[in-house]
Amino acid sequence: AQSVTQLGSHVSVSEGALVLLRCNYSSSVPPYLFWYVQYPNQGLQLLLKYTSAATLVKGINGFEAEFKKSETSFHLTKPSAHMSDAAEYFCAVRSGGSNYKLTFGKGTLLTVNP
């Protein structure tokens, strides 16, 4: 069975500060991993994905994430937060094969203070 744990339901940073959102996964086979962002009253949009190629993955809006197999982690970072980054962020895992089911974490709400 696959699962995702996001540490911290709410993260608050100042504008210009480093953003670090944590995600740990559990999967019985090499996983595909995703980060999605949800702005208020909208659906989820893909930020980036890991698909067993490069372990450091770059996404949209300056975000990146590093896959660390030894730590079963896929933390999301951005060097400098912008006010427009305020949103909820979801980590998700898929175990591959023909099963396209994504299992999502509980989400982390990012607040950016001026």
Next chain:
Amino acid sequence: DAGVIQSPRHEVTEMGQEVTLRCKPISGHNSLFWYRQTMMRGLELLIYFNNNVPIDDSGMPEDRFSAKMPNASFSTLKIQPSEPRDSAVYFCASTPGGANTGELFFGEGSRLTVL
């Protein structure tokens, strides 16, 4: 290209009424998913279809919920009778299927309030 289209965007109904949510996936996508989002439980997968066939409905809460996909371009999620605890945002998502990474494309969601 049009994304995943859901309707209605908002629905307010009274307990006991039937609710039907609709979804049009992205053209050419073979897999379709219904998720429910609440503050308490986060995002829960209700059911998913592959090539119009239900593959996994283990997340459907109870017999009051049913989902159909009569063709590749349309799916419905029905709740009958509705209850206040069904209040949530219901998302539809699709993915191309085949040999791909399984990235999901989400609709804007249908916000359901049951009074």
